[in-house]
Amino acid sequence: MGSTLIHPGPVRNKKHIMTHTVKMNLNCPMPKFDYDKITLGHGSGGLLTHRLLKSGVFDLFKNSMMDQQHDGASFEIQGRQAFSTDSYVVSPIFFPGGNIGDLAVNGTVNDLAMCGASAKYLSLSFIIEEGLTMESFWEILVSIKKAADKAGVMVVTGDTKVVEKGKGDQLFINTSGIGPIHPRAQIHHHRIEAGDSIVVSGNIATHGITIMSLRKGLGFETDVRSDTTNLNHTVIHLIDKFGEDIKFVRDPTRGGLASVLNEIAELTQLCYQLDQKSIPIDPQVEGACEMLGLDPLYVANEGVFVAVIKKEITGEFLDLLKRDERGRQAALIGEVNTSYPGKVILKSRIGGSRVVNYLTGEQLPRIC
């Protein structure tokens, strides 16, 4: 639609994110923007918004399905869907292994995957603090597009607000997503039984420690990289193969593995018995946890899921998962039993057992 290319129209950014239809190379340099920093005017819905979007943002998020100047996207969908939302306030917004942009895409894609759903449509909403450099914003936009393409999800609608200096913190992002639930998915804690196996898909605590190691005043550095990634293809592949024998999956983000397991322990009134020595963790991450006095069981993950599965499929499940690049470090970490109803129990390396409780207070603020 030629006129759209020339005149995308400015009332709300979101109605224009999708209107451009010119192919763009993701590795292209930053377009020439009128300004080197985001100003309040870029959130006005007026001419500055218009220029900002026209000068490259449309190109990046062009989307053949979308050529609407509506207040929202529209599409046909049928059947059982999952719908999820998350706001991302991670600080700093750039970190080894990713930034707030791909984190925001992966986080919501993964929330849907944990419902047994393939993310299909994503909304994207920015709250920008005045003064964010166009260079940072562009880098994040490109990461969002790359992460969305990798996950196979379409960004179909969006919004941009700008707040005054000191009223935000560079950039907050909300993503909401919707997608069809796999017909074989029967993921619900109700289905967990004594005897089931507890599996994690990879090394734990990596994302949390990556962020912590960047925070001022910690006095140490690691070369640990965030594990942020999309888990949808991995999880859907497993559901495809094992169906209802996968009883529960969850990505242990804020609050870590301990919080997820405490939650289902309470809900199921079963005992979740973990074997510390079998829980996969990178030695550097473990070292950092010791230095910081953090229990890795409470530290956030962004590219790992925990699954409770029927004992009989454990071997096959792990074999399949380990063949996936996202499951290389997958491990059986424990079992569900009835010994301490409603509790998470950790058998330590030296053999003793302890109760793993809920996280109290805030351990790692703004980790995601």
Added chain:
Amino acid sequence: MGSTLIHPGPVRNKKHIMTHTVKMNLNCPMPKFDYDKITLGHGSGGLLTHRLLKSGVFDLFKNSMMDQQHDGASFEIQGRQAFSTDSYVVSPIFFPGGNIGDLAVNGTVNDLAMCGASAKYLSLSFIIEEGLTMESFWEILVSIKKAADKAGVMVVTGDTKVVEKGKGDQLFINTSGIGPIHPRAQIHHHRIEAGDSIVVSGNIATHGITIMSLRKGLGFETDVRSDTTNLNHTVIHLIDKFGEDIKFVRDPTRGGLASVLNEIAELTQLCYQLDQKSIPIDPQVEGACEMLGLDPLYVANEGVFVAVIKKEITGEFLDLLKRDERGRQAALIGEVNTSYPGKVILKSRIGGSRVVNYLTGEQLPRIC
């Protein structure tokens, strides 16, 4: 689910917003919270989050459809849907006629309505600045619930993040919504033709002036109240009656009426001729605009829509709209013609005509 009531489980707030099944009176006083202010711990996903949600928030958002501890909501959905998102950063968060909570519900409900859709499912995501009083938070939660009930939309999933003092501004809210598009809706600027009528549903510039009148240092007060309300029932009722004769509807929020009309003028390359004396505006609002040197055509609205309709239905359309409490001040404000392609032209009260351009820069930051 008894156990859910006792143990909602804390990993992410959103997975718990929906888990309670005890009826609650919306006019009940604020529950006893453990804290009088939001702390970082309330965003941890740990025990504080758990307690916060347990102590009344579940009750408020209890939702018969939802009893899931998933990372998202799930539901059956069929056919053509609209999907929209918006983040709300209005400052101050409380204002005459509403607060950021009902604004956030109405805004997204209205965005869907402008696509011809009835909002059905809503996500709700908070970014709270540490120190927000529980009293303010509760008041906003109750407003959200009331606005959602009024609009007939279900809050089905949510998320809460907390940022440090000085890294946010009390409260930001994102709502994303999805709902079925009316089978008779054919709303697209492509369908606008010369001869069509331009109608607004009510007094313009009310919300923007309400917020401006509250801002520090303005040195004046009005008793104007924000027009924030849900327009979905009104718009769907009109679509039901007039179908494809309604060619375009849009709620002129940020950037006001001038920006919406400039956008479609550019897209359609038709001329949008307005008659100033027929544009409904409250005298106090008009007075405030004069004091502030603001053109009401650029000032934000939150409870008004502009429609471009087939000329032949204008009388009937206005009659029906005026019978709706949200359309009492509805008026025919102009017509589409070919005199100045791509332009919005205003015929002033004294008879002269001028071009109404895009808003340049930022007129009213953080109006929504």
